[in-house]
Amino acid sequence: MNGVPAPDRYVPDHYWEDRARRFAAQGSGLAAVCSYGMPEFYNRMIHWSQYLALRPWLDIEPGTRVLDVGCGVGRWSSLLAQRGGVVTGMDLSPTMIAEAQRRAEVKGVASRCRFLVQDLAQLDAGEAFDLIVGVTVLQHILDPKALRSAVQRMADHLAPGGRMVLLEAAPATIAEHCDTTVFRARQRHVYLDLFKQTGFELRAISGVDPAPFKTWLLPHLRGLPRALGMSALAGVTLLSTPIDVLFGRFAVQRSWHAVFVLQRTGDDHAA
Ligand SMILES: C[S@@+](CC[C@H](N)C(=O)[O-])C[C@H]1O[C@@H](n2cnc3c(N)ncnc32)[C@H](O)[C@@H]1O
Incomplete structure (x- = not known):
């Protein structure tokens, strides 16, 4: 597998449903939710860098x-239910959602989980939460309006003293070379401004993946012959893993993704 190219036109519900049908039930399911259709070793690296960055907040x-x-x-969901x-x-x-439910049952945590099919821009979960996680x-x-509405709906679902932890591609400087029809690496300040406007205060920010190699390779990967592409991907994984594992959380400025830890403005409960 050399990954699946982004479509010419992004229709979110069709796109994600198609992605889920192809890969959600396969193995760990990471090819559906990390780098689309990429090999397991590469997606495992992504999973671990995300896990290490999120760990203090989970x-x-x-x-x-x-x-x-x-x-x-x-x-x-399953990890937090466990x-x-x-x-x-x-x-x-x-x-x-069906796959999340099935995996929660396999892990024996289904009784502490419920799963809903909804659009985040119109989130209505019917209750408030102590912790909101979004990865x-x-x-x-x-769509800027949908983005704003999504963040506002999350704000409206956060209980007093609650915390929101978001991990997103958010480079500190402008970097558009990995953008596609389905993905935008917004500059970090765009998120920070939006959080402020929607009533959040930033309580902490940490890095995830400061090693630059994967974002150098990805825009060129599909143009490479398969064997060469796989070798380059293996090389990038080998080079990136120790850097991201050792320095990921601390090298905030250099990190491609960021973890934002947020609370409602005026909430003095320590994050
Ligand atoms: C890159 S995957 C990450 C999945 C999961 N957070 C994880 O870390 O394993 C992005 C997920 O967001 C979902 N998604 C995208 N747009 C959404 C929206 N507007 N409302 C709700 N979910 C959305 C997709 O269906 C997909 O499952």
Whole structure:
């Protein structure tokens, strides 16, 4: 597999449903929710860099009410339910949601999970949450009005003293070379401005993946012969993994993705 190219036209619910039907049930499901259709070793690297960056914020008390927005196959929903969270996962794609439910059952945590098919821009979960988690979701909401509405709906679902943790592609400087019809690497300040405008205060920010090699390679990958592409991808994975694992969280300025830890403005509960 050399990945699946982005379509000429992005219709979000069709696109994500198609992606889910192709890959959500396969193995770990990471080819549906990380880098689309890419090999397992590459997506495992992405998963681990994300996990290490999120880990300090996923340490929850039993009974914590958690909302996992754009939950995909439910990798964070199940993890948080295993830690005692009472989890609502929501996603645009019915097949992602069915797969998240199936995986929660396999892990024995289905009784602490419920899953909803919804558009984040019109989120209505019917309750407030102590923790809202979103991993690589906003970067795929390209319409500015829908993006703003998505962040506002999350703000409206955060309980007093609650925390929101978002991991998104958000380079510190302008970097458009990986943008596609389905993905936007917005400059970090764009998110920070939006969070402020929608009533959030930034409590912490950390990095994820400062190694630059994958963003150098990805725009050229599909133009390479398959064997060469795979060798380059393996090389990038080998070079990036130790850098991202050791320095990912701390090299904030150099990181391609960022973890934003947010609370409602005026909420003095420590994050
Ligand atoms: C890159 S995947 C990440 C999935 C999951 N957060 C994870 O980390 O495994 C993005 C997910 O966001 C969902 N998504 C995209 N746009 C959405 C929207 N407007 N409302 C709800 N979910 C959306 C997709 O269906 C997909 O499952």
